[in-house]
Amino acid sequence: QVQLQESGPRLVKPSETLSLTCELSGVSITYYYWSWFRQPPGKGLEWIAYFYYTGSTNYNPSLKSRVTISADPASYQFSLNLTSVTAADTAVYYCARGLGYAPDVWFDSWGQGTLVTVSS
């Protein structure tokens, strides 16, 4: 059974870097897309980025200058770094597994999400 679990600080100060990790169980990095999403309180879903097991990455153009996604196949986890955060980055952050092949990619397994608040 595929399981994903987000972890990281729940509170980040403005202008600092938000760092999250998604730990995998029941599946390896190989052959899938690994992605981050977020959802501000009371608002809709936003895709942030994905990492493909071959090493390629893809970023939301609106966040690209501040985001880095990476994966460590040996440790069964992948990570998100979002720099220079502001209150607008306050959201529930989800990690998910993607199937298919770009541009036909869909996300079938999701973590439970973690609320990250940006505040001083």
Add this chain to the structure above:
Amino acid sequence: QSVLTQPPSVSETPGQRVTISCSGSSSSIGNNTVNWYQQLPGTAPRLLIHSTDQRPSGVPDRFSGSKSGTSAFLAISGLRSEDEADYYCSSWAGSLTGHVIFGGGTKLTVL
């Protein structure tokens, strides 16, 4: 502002059929597949439909997806109270060098 446009809300009575629309453009829905996600309150999204009209294992056949031109549709028949949730469409903006996009979501109320 979302790149894909969904109605903010729809409502229908139990047992009936409801359709949720998702409007895009020729560079998104017009030339790419569409996925649909269901999000119950306080939970993570759940994949309902992928590749425009494919149901993953475990999703009831009451849920179906379709596409016409630059719009996609999610139909739910035999509505149940547990279908009350937010529904999001998702597609791809651009060609191979594009990116994932979402609609703003539709709140389904089962009256």
